[in-house]
Amino acid sequence: MSRYYYNKLYFLPKRAISIINNSFFIYLKEKSYQSCNIILHDKNIYKEKVLSCVLHLNKLSHANCQCSLYKFFNNIILNESSTRISPQLPSLISSSSLSLSWNKHSSRKKCNDPNSFKNLTFVLGGISLIIANCSDNFSQEKRFFRAAQYGNITDLKKTVAEGFDVNSRHVFGWTALQCAAINGQVDAVRFLLSKGSDVNAGDEFVNVYKTAKEKGVHYLDVLMNREDEFSDRLNNRASFKGFTALHYAVLADSISTVKVLLDAGADPTIENDSGHRADVYARSVEIKELLIEHAKKYDEIMKAKEAEERRRFPLEQRLKQHIVGQEGPISIVASSKIFNHNFLLKFLFSNAIRRKENGWIDEQHPLVFLFLGSSGIGKTELAKQMAAYIHKNKPDAFIRLDMSEYQEKHEVAKLIGAPPGYVGHDDGGQLTKLLKKNPNAVVLFDEVDKAHPDVLTVLLQLFDEGRLTDGKGKTIQCKDAIFIMTSNLASEEIAQHAIQLRSEAERILSHRLDQNSDQDQQPEHIVISRNFKDQVVRPILKAHFRRDEFLGRINEIVYFLPFSHAELIKLVARELETWAERAKEKHMIELKWDREVLSVLADGYDAHYGARSIKYEVERRVINQLAAAHERGLIGKKCCVKLKTKWYENGASITLSVRPAGVEDFVDIIETDNLIKNNNNINKKNNNNNNNNNENNFS
16 A cells, blocks of 8 residues: 655655554454455544454354454445545455455445444444453553653653553553553653663663564564554555664654653664664654754763773773783883883784874875784784774774785785776675765774785775775775785794794793792783884885885784793683583583683684684593593593593593582593593594404305
8 A cells, every 4th residue: 555654764644543454354264365455534533443353353252243343344344445645555355265255245335334333332342341351351551651641741751660660661662651652642741750760771672574484473463563553644664673762763754752762871873773863753843953953972982981991991901801922021111111012012002002093193195004923923912992982882983804815916805896897896895885974983904915916906005094985986085094904924023023022032931930038929921022023024014015005005014922831821711611601501501610620621722823723732632631521421421520630641631520519529521532542442443343244244
């Protein structure tokens, strides 16, 4: 049915009562039909009674009542062409799809009978009175949302006094505050806010069809509930995902409701899932100006709060929650202040981000970093955490491009888009398309050393002036973006240099401990020398990239060093904690370990593979044993498994001890690799037996 839309497809004209779309056929158990719209004009038919009746028709089993309703609905369909509402209606269902005869009730004479509306009023009114007297049919939840919809403060107070949560959601996703806002119930909005209703909660209702699919119900049931228990003024085909109470108040064009919500702390900068703020839907100039003014004030308040939060919780501490840094003694500052490389590494980023956040940057040039180090050392993870911190975990704020996909000269078109006349010209480039959406994103060029030199030529202008021209000739400005490149170039040299630095630091510490009884001293920190950077690293970079102008556009080269032993202990602990959470969640098994286990697993570290080698070592020496023991029934639900070490002549092994539920002591159940070896022996025996049987059968 065509509709008259206002306000970007979200508002419909306040029309006559919409009962349902052929819903009476559903309640007559007739499922094989096509939908059609039934629109009734308000002729002394009270909406509340009619809809209450229809909602409970499924509970009525009297056939005569259903037949009477069928007749009256049929008369209304033929009598009302809805010319006052819309010139079009979907085609009516055919008579073959109905169990009852359509033609039996299709005479124009009956349609013109003025008593049909009276009869309908009497029948529906009578049934609705019966239903209305049965107050037990209405749940506490339904009474609460109905009171919010119609502004019944008495029922709201009563329901809240009974312990009902004001932030409870309707089965289809909306809250009572949103329901009151769309219906302009200012008093109900005030009451709900005073009881702690979340003013910035978003609606989880998408549209009639998608919500019906998600909930596993018929879309007509969703349509009835949406129009009866929320609002009949909205376009049910539009998406309302993420709408806040402020969005709905703006849609309702209720400035009093908007003011109440803003005074209660509603965020006018929140965007729905379509990316629109509340002011986008404002039809009134007064409401729009009010929202824009509050949005500016809200931004200032949030910036002040973020600045205070940064002072109380510095960026270095945030990064340490996600990244195991180089804690080893490797660097020293000329002023004799002691820093470790982890601090220097994060200090570079914290300074860059602080400059960016506080406006102390060159606005004509973007920030460009080059991360050097071996694989699995945390280069990509640090870039991710940087994007998450700056852009508050927005999914499109981090752009990652694997430069190993750009090894050929012609693949530069994938980056910026194909030129006119070539296939894929309208699709755009992988980089330019994403930068158009978020020009201040954090862009990661992973393994940049694997890209073709002509691809890097495109990046020269991007790194210098923060602009890039796509295949269509359009220029993208991205001066606020942060560009990070990672590379494994010179990783061997950096690793060897780090080992020498650590050995020197440990030697100095040992010498000091011999002369001083202070056991709390830390190893001396040594800075990577400028000579090493210029004489070793820079020639390698220049030989590969073949140009100084490319290296000259890099603000900072950051060196990632192999993990120290203390950092490896942290990595092993984090990996075991991750598996402990999985064991608790999936198998209800508690996992514990001795500290000595961490040291044994840390010995499996391989500098060439970084943190990945720790992950593989834990899986090989611990998880394989747990899986085998679980398969044989040696460990089960609600038991506690403890990892311990056992030393032999050729090294240490890891053993498992189990404490079943209700038992106090641990019992050793297995030694390192014995279970797996036993399984292999069993398989070998089975294979030998099968071979012997085959030989006997052959003979």
